[in-house]
């Protein structure tokens with residue numbers, strides 16, 4: 431049981447953490463002062479009220495029955511939607527600086543309005559085809575196993591870390607084009623996996639251990 435199920439909240443609540451509660455189906459719309467909402471592995475959460483306009487941090491990881499996030503959350507700076515099946519991410523979240531979307535397998539595009547993003551973690555997004563060229567402030571991009579990704583725009587001039595193993599259609603992953611990619615992202619830290627990564631997520635620790643730091647310029 432989480433705080434919502436226990437009734438341990440009131441209209442002045444600003445932060446709410448609901449972890450692994452299968453009884454939770456929605457959040458009371460009276461919590462209009464919420465700035466931080468973390469729901470993790472609440473597998474029966476189907477909706478979030480659109481009245482939480484002060485939210486800056488929203489985490490809905492593994493909330494697998496949630497299909498949408500209200501587009502009224504325009505103050506969000508951090509959104510974490512790992513392992514969800516959202517139909518889309520609203521393009522109104524223009525203040526986002528961090529987006530976490532690991533294994534969001536139905537994600538095909540990320541809105542190009544997220545121009546303030548500095549961190550994008552989207553490993554295992556097997557339907558993702560592009561990274562918008564408007565993400566000019568992006569410093570960190572993890573896109574391992576994005577098997578449909580064909581291009582990382584050269585406009586991402588602030589990129590410092592790019593982890594892109596297991597992206598077979600990404601030319602930058604080709605060791606033969608190493609010099610070319612270093613030229614494009616001359617300050618990026620490149621991490622390439624030793625063995626080709628397949629979109630079958632086993633134990634994350636094992637995957638991390640399989641990584642090899644090829645080169646780093648700081």
Ligand SMILES: [Zn+2]
Pocket residue numbers: 431432433434435436448451452453454
């Ligand atoms: Zn609960």
